[in-house]
Amino acid sequence: MEFKETPAIYIQIAEYVCEQILLKKWKLGDKIISIRDLAITMEVNPNTVQRAYDFLQQRNIITNKRGIGYFIEEDAMERILSFRREQFIENELPVFMRNIYLLKIDFKEIKSSFDQFVKDNFKTK
Incomplete structure (x- = not known):
């Protein structure tokens, strides 16, 4: 790893x-x-x-x-979600938000990319 x-x-x-x-x-x-x-x-x-x-x-x-x-x-499961959300908000979200602002990325574009990412990587039954 x-x-x-x-x-x-x-x-x-x-x-x-x-x-x-x-x-x-x-x-x-x-x-x-x-x-x-x-x-x-x-x-x-x-x-x-x-x-x-x-x-x-x-x-x-x-x-x-x-x-x-x-x-x-x-x-x-709920404790895992709570822990992971806490880690994401503390460590990753600030960098993500900064880049959205600096690169002037529209939230619609992010939503579209997110939807495609989920479709490609987390296929549901």
């Missing part, structure tokens, strides 16, 4: 875990990948993944069943 300068790597890993859940690649209530395996996959120190998992536990998105592993909370 390519990491950005900010936010911290453990936050980016937490966002990745949340994204897997939002995309329904990881199901509510299911066991998630171990700290060691995710660290190997993401090419980071296991302590960084541990910090991400601790962060998600504090937000009641995942839970640790001692000796078994980490599991997604059954009611985690």
Whole structure:
């Protein structure tokens, strides 16, 4: 995984875990990948993944069943949406809004591009 300068790597890993859940690649209530395996996959120190998992536990998105592993909370979806919205509004939206203003992009154009993006990338049944 390519990491950005900010936010911290453990936050980016937490966002990745949340994204897997939002995309329904990881199901509510299911066991998630171990700290060691995710660290190997993401090419980071296991302590960084541990910090991400601790962060998600504090937000009641995942839970640790001692000796078994980490599991997604059954009611985690709303907390994930809240966390991701908070991160988006704090980190990404200001840059997006600045560019809209500087480039004089019309909201109709953005809406059209957004609709096409959703159609191309998130096909619904």
